[in-house]
Every structure is written in structure tokens, then in C-alpha cells.
Amino acid sequence: MILEINQTASRYFEIQNQSEILNLPFSNLLAQDFTHFEYTSRKKKILSGETPSWDLEFKTLRGKKFWGNTSCRMISTHLNKIILVQIKDITEKVNTRKSLLEQAGTIAEHEANLNAIIENSEAMIWSIDKNYKLLIFNSQFQNVMQDFYHSEISTGFNLFQKELPPEIAKYWKEFYDRALSGEKVSVARKRPNQDGTFIFSELSFQPIRNTEYEITGVSAISVDITDKKLAEEKFRLLFERSSEPHVLYDDFGILECNPATLKMLRCSDKKLVLGKHPIHFSVETEKEKTNELESIALEKGSYTFEWVYKRFNDEEFSVEVTLIPIIIHQKRVFLSVWHEITERKVYEDSLKRAKEIAEAASKAKTDFLAMMSHEIRTPLNGVIGTVSLLEGTFLNTEQKEYLDIIKSSGQNLLILLNDILDLSRIESGQLKLEIQPVSPEKLTNEVVNLFRPMAEEKGLVVESEVSFNVPNWIISDPYRLRQVLTNLIGNSIKFTEKGKIHLSVEAEKFPNDKLRLIFHVKDTGIGIAEEKLELLFRAFSQVDSSTTRKYGGSGLGLTISKKLAELMKGEITVKSQVNSGSEFSLSILTEKLEYEIPAGVQELHSKNLATSAVISIQEFQFKEQIKKFCERNGFLVKMARTAKETIRIIGEEERIGVFLTDLNFPDMNLSEMLNELKKQNPSLKLTVILFMEKELKDSYYLVTNSLFNRPGFQIFMMFKPILLEELSKNFEKAFPIKVLKKQNENKKFLSEKIPLQILLVEDNVINQKIALRLLTKLGYNADSALNGLEGIEKLKTKNYDLIFMDIQMPEIDGYETTFQIRKDFGKSKPVIVAMTANAMEGDREKCLEAGMNAYISKPIQIQDIESTIVLLFQS
Known part of the structure; x- marks a missing residue:
């Protein structure tokens, strides 16, 4: 009986009031009669849970007929079973089909085309009548079925007249009968192959109708899906057996998951998981976030990200999710693969915490060092400053000796403090190189000059040698390079009692236009x-304790030097032999710089000067060094091996201005050579520079004394080892140039040259007195303030040109004081110079960012104050 009908069905059957049809048998709506067997078998299929569909002809309550595609589904309630019937009007479709069948000629043409398509198809295609006899079939079907029947098959062959394999006979008969009853059947099945394997096929059976729409037979098609099935099977095996959780889901929830998923979720029943969306198990409950991740996966083909899920026991766990969009049965789904990373995340969190603890410890260490540096520098400023003041007073010999001890101890303490700070900066990664142009030759000479007095006190010789392949300019950090060389040469002098210290520089080409510079x-x-060599570069260690007792030192110098060398992309190596000496080699990676020779050096060869020089030196390296010097300063160099050759060159050249020689002539002495030159050219004017061995100084004076009064000759004597800076001075004397002449400064005080109104803001009374006394020595009568507020008040009553500003002060510190001054009195004046015990990395930059113009770290020395004033106010 009909229990309920919707509006669409009411329209189909022309029902004006539902009471017209309710409780009537469904068969009353059918326009065609069914046998009892047909009706019963169809009802049985529906009640078994199948959802069959048929094309049926219906009649309305007003007598009108129409065709409908009908599908039926059983719904069980707690009281009884109900059949839900869905009807779709296909009248137009059926009528069109009938119309086409009536067009015989066209159909024949289409039939030929259709036969060609059928024959060429890779699928098995065939049709049978109601008696299971073949009507149409292609060669694919024929080949397979002849193998089964072991005989020829042709049109009219009854498929069941011979025994088929049970795997085929079982379901073919069923599918044929269902199709003959008007049902469309689509299934996937496997059938045996002759070689014992199985072939998987997708089969489709449809009823064939005549022009009266009566069923006359069945058409069938079988498509080989073995490869697809095998791929699906492999996927299934991988899916099921994978140790990683695999989840298949669509918009409505999880379709399938493997055992590994259940294990990770701590779930024993798959039913509790299926149908739920993965977001259900997620700590992250924002659906929009999931949609965003799915969109990325669709765009890229796959996407991997980290996510946090929750197990059935409410325990949270972290996973790395790989999301892959795939198509299954023409439907887009997502495959989500989980890789648990909970332990990794715990480890990462522990590393992060350890890093934070280490950073906190490093910061505490840095803060402690900064505080200790400030606290030590403040009294040290008083000690060194007082020594500087006492040096300008009248002292007896004993007092001067005590003062030297205090000064030396203070300087050593400052060096140790700076070394500790350097080591701390390097270890914390805060020390940065300041890359700028460097002249290796000039740097080498400066370092050697620095240690020459110390070496001569011990009776040692310090000499330098720059290889001819070393470029004029490189790029590096001159301060740190000088620091390492100073440490190495200082150590050599300290541990050498007799002999010499030799500093040499050479260059090696390196790939990519780089250069390796090596200092020996x-x-x-x-x-x-x-x-014991390995102990050299350990912090606070020496080769043995007796070394520390005899020679002193903190053991930090080489440690810092090694780390600085590594910062400059180089290294320090050492070769040594007991009682014979050591050789330390510093290598750095740099590059040649095409750099202008500084003004002043260029002035050595103006248009008014002679432009040629003759060199007669026998020792090759020394000769190359002097030649290189002359060429750098603009001279055209001529080389001579003998006195006669020298006379010839000077006679032929018109603009020879200087002759450099070591007196080692094989054919005549210098006096004879000069006489010959004068004889050839009485008006000759020539500068002669003689290079002599220091040990033969006295005898050379006796031999060459008569040379100095010769008219037309200007003779300079230099003793080996030759410093190029001394050679430059002799050139300046030989060729006086106005731009190089220094005016004599007759003024006594710097204050007379640069008059300034100065204010000192310093809270430490001792340091204030020291700084005021040092300024007095420069001629300045400075005012003072004990803190920032007092300093600001003084600015309101007097215009100051320069303020020396301490940083750590009561009330307000130096930074805040500077901010207020710049705010109230302008950015340009007064000039503010930080004078502070803050000497850690970044303190200088912090002062400049606060608005200060310059920075001096304590302990303050008079040279620091003087050079800063000159730098800021010279112009």
C-alpha cells in the first residue's frame, strides 16, 4: 500500500488530493502487467537490501502514461519495513529512443559505425537474446570464450549449452536474468585465466528493448581492470601494513584507516574512528585552518606540516602530517599520513630551553664582565691618571722608579682586562671585524718600530722584510691584525735573550681572486x-709554571690571537726547537685592493723633481725591496751592477735624482766613482743614499767622512736593517716639498690652538679630579658636574662647546642626559664625548646612537683627550 507521496510524485500522477491515492496498491500505478514471478523476484531483491533500478511505464490517475526510471530501497523501522520508491521522468528520453529506432536508414549507418567501434575495442563486448544465444560479439569476446569452450563460437551459440567454469557460470546467469528483468547491472569480478592467474574485470549488463520498449535481450561489456586492481591491492597492502598511520577522508569524515592509526590513537575499535573528521581528534579546532592546509595540498600536489592530535586517553601527541589529494572512484579524497614526532618535539623543546638557559648564562656572564670591567676601570682610571699627572712633576730617581712600577702595573692590568673582554666577545660571537684598506708594508713597519726600543734594551735586533709579491693594499681589520702581530713579536722579544727577531710577509694566490697573506x-x-706546543693556545695556560714565574703573562695572548686568525679566515701555526728558537706563522685570507697611494707619499715625486733613480745593490731581496719602494713613489728605476755601469747610466740620463747603493762595487770605491761623475759633469747634482751594516758603523764614518762635503752631492747614511719609514724621511729631506713641511707649532697649549668651553659630567670624585687635571695640562679650565641633572642646569647658564659625559651616574645616566640635552639645546651643539668605563662590545655604538659624537673608554690618558679634541674641532 502507498503510505506517503511527495509533491513531485503528485505532479507526475496528476493527483489533486493525496486521499485519492493513499492506501492503494503500488501496482495500480503501473501501465504494464508483470507476471507473479517477475513481481515476486523484484520485491525479493528489494527486501534483501539491494537497491535495483528499472525503467517502468506508469499511468496517472487521469489515464495519462509516462516512463520513469525507478529505484527502490528498503528502510527498516522498529515496527515494520518500508520501501522507498524514487521515480525520475524519462518519457522524453524513451520517446527519442523510439523515434531513432524508426529511422531505419540512419540506424543502419550508425550500426556500421557502432560495429567498427565494438570490434576495435579492447573490452569484451557481446549481446544475447532471451534464450542466452549470442547476437553480436567482438573478437576480444570470441578469443576468450573459445579458450573456455575449446570450440568455435558464432552467432546463435547458446552460452550455457556447454559447461562454463564455475567462477563464471555462477554469476553470469544471475546477471543475465537481472538484466532481462529490466535491471542495469554493474559489478566487478575476477575470472580465471588459462595460465592459472586471475583477470579482474568490470562488467556491465543492460536490457535490450525493441520499438515497443519490450525487453528482447541483454548487451554486456567486460573491461579488463587487472592492472588497476593490482595497483589497488598494492595500495591496500601498503595502507594496511604500513607502520605509519594512514587515514583516508573526505568532507564528511574518515572513510578508512589502517591498524597503525588505531594504535597511535590508542583505539581498539575502528568504528569509533570511521565517519569522524580528523579535526575531531585534533587539538586545533579551527576548521578554517584545515581548509587552508587542504587548499595548499591541492595546489602543490602534497603538503607536509606539523600538527597536534589527541589520543582516546586525552594524551596530546605531535605528528608530521603529509596530506595528499587523490581520486578514488571519481571522487576526490585526502590521504593523510602521520609520522609521530612527539619525542623530537620534546627534544627540540629541551634544546630550546637549554639554549635559553645558555643564552641567559651567557648574558649573565656578559653583564658580569661589563660590570666588573666598569668597576675595575673606574679606580684604574684614577691610578693611571694620577701617574700621568705625576710624570709632569719634579721627582727624584727613587720616586721615578716607584712611579714606573705603578705605571707598568696599571698598564699590565689594563692589558689583562682587555684580553679577558676580547676572549669573552670572541666566545660569545660578539666580536666583529672592521674591514677596511690596509697597507701590509706600513703595518709591518709600525709594529717593528713599536718594539725596536724594547728589543734594543735587550741587545736584540728586530728586522722586517716584505716580499715583492705582497700588494700595496689589502682589505682586512688593521686593528686586529696589528693586535696579533704585536702579541707574536712581543712574545718573541720576551723569550729571546740574544740574536734577532725577523718579521717577514709573503703572499700566495688563492682561488676566486682571493689572496693568502702569511706573516712569519x-x-x-x-x-x-x-x-708542549699544544698547550700554547689554551686560555690561561703556559708551557710550564717556571715560564710564568720568569717571564710573566696571563696566557691569554696566543689564545686570542688564534681565534682572531680564525675570524680572519686563517690560522696560526708554530715550528719550534728547544734552545734554537721558534717560528710563528699567521695566515689570513684577504684580497688585493687597487687603492690610491695616500696624499703626501704621492707628493714625493712632483713635476719639479728628478724622476729617475739608480740602484746598485748586490743582495737580491734587499735590492727588490728598495726598487719596489722607489717605484711606488713615482721614480723610474735603473739597475746597475758595477760602478762603471752606474757612471754610464747617470751620464746618459738627464733626470737622475737619486743613487742608492750598499757600496759593494767590484771595480772601484764610492769616492772614485763620485770623482769620475763630477769630472764628466761638473754641474751634476745628485742625492746619494748609502746602506751600511750596523756593526761597521764606526769604520764607515772614517771611510766616508770626506764624502759629505763634496759640492753637488747630498749624501745620507742608513744602517741595516732599513726601515722604509726612515727611507721616506730621507727622501723628504732630499726633496723638500712645501706640502709636506710641518709648520713649527710655537703655541704651548692645545687650548690656544683650539679654544673651547668644556664641561665634565662625572660622579666619581677621584676620576673627576684626574680628568680636570689632564684638561688643565692641555690649557683648559673646565667646569664640572657630579651628575646629569646638575650638568643640564649648568648648560642653562653657560654655553659649552664640549661636554665629557660619564655614563653610569645617579639621578639620570649619561644616555638620558644626552637625550635631554639634544632635546632642549639642539643636535649639533654642544659636542658630547662619552668618557666611560663601559668598554664591552656595542658600548661605543650605544653611545653614538644616544646622540654622542665620540667615545673614550677609561682609563683616560691625556693623548686620548687631545686626539679626540683635534679630531672633532680641527676643522
């Missing part, structure tokens, strides 16, 4: 045993 510091000192 070789001495004739006490040497180091091979087994």
Missing part, C-alpha cells in the same frame, strides 16, 4: 718542546 715571526729564543 722568527726568533732565536729559548724554543718550545714539541710535546
